[in-house]
Amino acid sequence: MENLKNEEFIHHLSYDSVIFGFNGKLLKILVLEYHNTGLFALPGGFVKRNQSLNEAAKEGLTKRTGLKNVFLEQFYTFGEMERYDGNAMKHILEGNRLDTGKNRWMLDRFITVAYYALINYDKVTPVPDELSDSINWYAVDELPPLMMDHKEIVEKALEVLRKNLDRKIVGMNLLPSKFTMKHLQQVYEAILGEDLRRTTFQRKMLSLNVLDRHEKLYQGKAHKAPYLYSFKQ
Amino acid sequence: MENLKNEEFIHHLSYDSVIFGFNGKLLKILVLEYHNTGLFALPGGFVKRNQSLNEAAKEGLTKRTGLKNVFLEQFYTFGEMERYDGNAMKHILEGNRLDTGKNRWMLDRFITVAYYALINYDKVTPVPDELSDSINWYAVDELPPLMMDHKEIVEKALEVLRKNLDRKIVGMNLLPSKFTMKHLQQVYEAILGEDLRRTTFQRKMLSLNVLDRHEKLYQGKAHKAPYLYSFKQ
DNA sequence: CCAAAAGTGTTTTAGCTACACCCATGA
């Protein structure tokens, strides 16, 4: 636990990440479970004194997923007094048999900068952090009870993601490099939580002129094989 | 300067506000000039240990403008290492004859949560803070050289404001309670930095069904008198 | 009665939806 030394981090400030993945059916996020506590939380961490905020979040994401150069964006900074729960953190430290004296700064109030990431579900083997014994994918509408205000953070992340859907090419990060139109539509439907019209969706996507069409995907099914697409450049 | 006591504030964390106003022609923001330094900066401040982040920003806005209940929204948290400039802050403290020993925490690196506000230009008598000898309106495209990364913060604020223009009823906060369609259009044009079509704009605004029409405004000019409008409820 | 600005009716255009039809595929 030497990397949690008092001096190394900026106090009172943390980051938390809502890491989205798509398993082909459901939109999921990564959730940690802390040792011996039954507490679930978003993956997060602290900012080193000589490290930029965005770098810290990026580094944290890489540690948990092994992925680099993925879509990661800040979306809100949570700083309410109500989010402070010293007992929860004490519980976590004790569950890890850490000295609550030396690590007192971790029991203080924290303001947290929240990020969301979009990653390729299949390319990831999630790695728990030092304080946790597991990290797992959970469908966004079947989350375990999350500690402090983490549920609220997830909800805000979803809201921002939905709001940005029409501006950003979101599928790029959640899908493998080649995918069918149906896959792409499923991602959109999972994010929006509603069904979309097949023909309308296809035409809208094609009209954006951001997709390259490739060979067809033969699935061994008794129907027309769909084209594979990828995002341009 | 007792309200800058070491113990009272969370270290390494600040907020800065881009406070927009509209003088009838130009989109402007409030800029501070620090005592004896020639340094210009956005109005900002620190977060008390027992105060929520949003409350701190709201309180700071009220202090500088006297206004309560105005539109104020967080839009990004700036945490790059490059934004840290201990010399600038030292310069400011010295310009105010403050002990750089006791106030050493203010020379540290800061991560700042940026807000933007929309206020009614005519209802404000801006008040400088303790470290500044003036606070003034500057047109967004005629800003003085701002310290550290404050120019970048203003640019991001403008970007966010433009992106949100179609979703929020922005004019509500920047105009007096009654205004003509032309005034409203001028606000939009000032924010977007481009001209809009008169007829299209009028119809779009009316179709939103958020305006009440009132009496006409006689300006003593040789042309048809425009209606005055206000935002509903 | 003129010029300028404001308001609105009408036409044109573009995008979306619904529906249909055809195509490709493997059983």
Next chain:
DNA sequence: TCATGGGTGTAGCTAAAACACTTTTGG
């Protein structure tokens, strides 16, 4: 050849844009 899912043409609808015309005002 049948059932199934995929791709696209077309007709209809709606909202936005472009254009033009009328109205109001003070000189």
